[in-house]
Amino acid sequence: MNTDQLIQQLHDSLQREIKGGFDQVKEDFGHVNRRLDLIEARLDRQGGLIQSGTKFFSRLANWTEDIDKLLLDRDRRLDAMEARLAKLEASNGKA
Secondary structure, eight states: OOHHHHHHHHHHHHHHHHHHHHHHHHHHHHHHHHHHHHHHHHHHHHHHHHHHHHHHHHHHHHHHHHHHHHHHHHHHHHHHHHHHHHHHHHHHHHO
16 A cells, blocks of 8 residues: 555545544534423413413502502592581481
């Protein structure tokens, strides 16, 4: 075997090794891309849930503030009615 043949065989061998290495890298990146796609889909779902939960809690907070105002108004009216009733009862008791 002469030097030219040895160099050619070495060259061919290196090309096969490099090609095999690149093929393996491509395959590995394919697996990584599929995993990243799954992670992205999961994060999108979780983001949607978080966003809808945030909207719900915002509406719930507004609702509780409205209810608090209504209850406060009702309590004031009840206090006023009790005061009027007590005044009427007191004036009827004097007569």
